[in-house]
Amino acid sequence: MIRLSSEQRATRERLTMPESGYHDHLRPELLRHFPQGARRLLDVGCGEGALSLGLDDLQSRELWGIELDAAAAQVAASRLDKVLVGDAAALVNELPDAHFDCVFCNDILEHLVWPEEFLLTLATKLAPGGTLISSVPNVRHFWTVVDLVMKGRWDYADEGILDRTHLRFYTRATMREMFERTGYQVDSVEGLNPLGSARFKLFNLATLGFFREMGFLQYVWVLRRGS
Numbered sequence: 001m002i003r004l005s006s007e008q009r010a011t012r013e014r015l016t017m018p019e020s021g022y023h024d025h026l027r028p029e030l031l032r033h034f035p036q037g038a039r040r041l042l043d044v045g046c047g048e049g050a051l052s053l054g055l056d057d058l059q060s061r062e063l064w065g066i067e068l069d070a071a072a073a074q075v076a077a078s079r080l081d082k083v084l085v086g087d088a089a090a091l092v093n094e095l096p097d098a099h100f101d102c103v104f105c106n107d108i109l110e111h112l113v114w115p116e117e118f119l120l121t122l123a124t125k126l127a128p129g130g131t132l133i134s135s136v137p138n139v140r141h142f143w144t145v146v147d148l149v150m151k152g153r154w155d156y157a158d159e160g161i162l163d164r165t166h167l168r169f170y171t172r173a174t175m176r177e178m179f180e181r182t183g184y185q186v187d188s189v190e191g192l193n194p195l196g197s198a199r200f201k202l203f204n205l206a207t208l209g210f211f212r213e214m215g216f217l218q219y220v221w222v223l224r225r226g227s
Helices: 006-015 050-054 070-076 088-094 115-125 142-151 172-181 198-206
Strands: 040-044 062-067 082-085 100-106 126-137 184-194 216-225
Touching: 040 050, 062 070, 062 088, 070 082, 088 115, 100 115, 115 126, 115 172, 126 184, 172 184, 172 216
Parallel strands: 040 062, 040 100, 062 082, 100 126
Antiparallel strands: 126 216, 184 216
């Protein structure tokens, strides 16, 4: 069990700032979905373990992480109870069965060769009634669609929806299908990072909100292990 030191409390404050890096971002928009009664937590793609610093009552929780980047995993090991270093798709098989009350899987599935196989295995690691919280990029985002349809462009980048390391692409509808097909029950879904463009707002108004889902960069899903 981990106690939050004064240094970690100071780090928590720093990590809430927008300029926090990829490996050390706190992600409060995801933490608000965390079930407070959960005691055993797994963070897939944990980076430096920053997500754990947003939780209260750390001393009563068991915190695990999986991280591909060895340097980030080394930092995470000082914050979490146990960190597995390597490919999540392989390491998921080493986790204890029916153990975790809550699993975070944020911006991970789009990087996997076989995400559905991963989700099926991950379900066996959740305790009965356990929660999976997963954020997934929305390829049907307004500007991605505009670039494709109007400009004929599908340009990969170093980050974002068309990150060059992404192997899979999802819309809100196909995200739901993936989760339901792998046996998860959807508790809630929320759009993240809403588009503030005046052009999109006019477009959304003109179409009576029919394309509203195009205004979100990602969706966060709160799911439960099926019976």
